[in-house]
Amino acid sequence: MTSRLLRLAPALALVALIVLAWQLYADSGRLAEDVLPSPSRVVSQGWENRGDLWSNTLPTLRATLIGFGFSLVVGFLLSVAIDFSAIVRRAFMPLLIVSQTLPIIAIAPLVVIWFGFGLAPKILLVALVTFFAITVSFSEGYRAAEPEAEQLLRSMGASRWRVFRSVRLPTSLPYFFAGLRISITYAVVGAIFAEYAGAESGLGIYMQTAKNSFRTDLVLAAVGVSALLTLTLFALTYVVERIALPWTRA
Amino acid sequence: MTAAAPAQATATPKLELRGLAKSFGTLEVLRDLSLHAHAGEFVSILGPSGSGKSTTFSILTGGERADGGEVSIDGDASAAARAGAFAYMPQKDVLLPWRRIVDNLTLGLEVQGVKRAAARARVAPLLETFGLAGFEQHWPAQLSGGMRQRAALLRTVVQERPILLLDEPFGALDALTRTQMQRWLEEVWERYRWTVVLITHDVREAVFLSDRVYVLSQRPATVVTEVAVPLPRPRTLETLADPVAGRIEAQLLEALLG
Structure with a gap:
């Protein structure tokens, strides 16, 4: 435990340094308080409004998790289809890559216009920004399977599906977790984008409302909460990986 | 000749x-x-x-x-x-790293459709001869090269195919x-x-x-x-x-x- 804290020390020191510089600059009074609030003000105002922040964090967290779960299922199924059929791969891959070039800032309002202020547009946008890394990491993982292992399974009389299940899929799991960590950092941002374009509650709409009433301190407080949310989800992937891949610790 | x-x-x-x-x-x-x-x-x-x-x-x-x-x-x-x-033993041992030794040993039988418990029962009497008794629950990465090779051979013979390659x-x-x-x-x-x-x-x-x-x-x-x-x-x-x-x-x- 202490060694882990020691490893975090450089990161914590850097953050402390940045916050300190920010605090000193804000205190110098060169910019008005509502243009650049000091970190201490962000924290104290965030704490005072913790009830509002919390009630807006929950919908964002829910949209993130449901959207990400949906993305996992879709991303995995796509990777399987692509692995089993060269035609599916050739048909889908260009489309999937194009989907990653769409400017979310332009797409988000459209998706809200089409699907309303409910959960659906959030799920779609979270999935749109996260599924690709999942599909690609699974696909790369399948292809890393040892040809000797596949040959061995076939010599035992295994079907193609059996070879996939017993060799290709387990081989891909460490790759998948690498992809999972990339995509989960987009998930919260995706949900906030969707809410920013229109929602009844959530950190995105909270930021927008705060900005419109010149509460830059509360905007930043909400940004801090969303960062914490992402960091927590990111850390969770390591916990899940340790449980799911016990052999990597052997 | x-x-x-x-x-x-x-x-x-x-x-x-x-x-x-x-x-x-x-x-x-x-x-x-x-x-x-x-x-x-x-x-x-x-x-x-x-x-x-x-x-x-x-x-x-x-x-x-x-x-x-x-x-x-x-x-x-x-x-x-x-x-x-044929039961085939490849050049590399190809023990699957995500399966414990016992589950690697039963792999061929499982592919043939033998139930897990029945497959383990067929592996059990061979463990002693193959120097693997007590290592059933280990991961392949925890075994020495010689042990891994014996495990690969056990996985091969337990399939009870007429010819070993x-x-x-x-x-x-x-x-x-x-x-x-x-x-x-x-x-x-x-x-x-x-x-x-x-x-x-x-x-x-x-x-x-x-x-x-x-x-x-x-x-x-x-x-x-x-x-x-x-x-x-x-x-x-x-x-x-x-x-x-x-x-x-x-x-x-x-x-x-x-």
């Missing part, structure tokens, strides 16, 4: 390859390859690297199709006869461990008398373990010579000091170096 026991000479071989041919594009790998193994016989195929030994095994296990020739099991050349005939099983081991494994395999084979076809490029290994040795040519591979090894069993380290063993080794080396 052919000095198989008289009783076997008349019997139908367990495994017979007749006139096998295989090319990859313009690269001719096998040309008129013919060999056989009788039930309970230990036969080795000795050949230079890249001479098509592994391709031969691929054809037997269904990974590749021969361009010509025939493979028959007990005189039956149909695909059905071949389907369940061993593709340079000890090639990746250090010299000392390899010698230990050869002695151990000879002992275990004495007990079970499997029908074995062993691919190797180690002349001494071939002599120590085999009843008969085939020497293959450079690509395209065909049988250059066939040498019986009439050394008494059980074989020990003294067997290798036997002048007969020395003569056979020299004969094989000469055939290999052509």
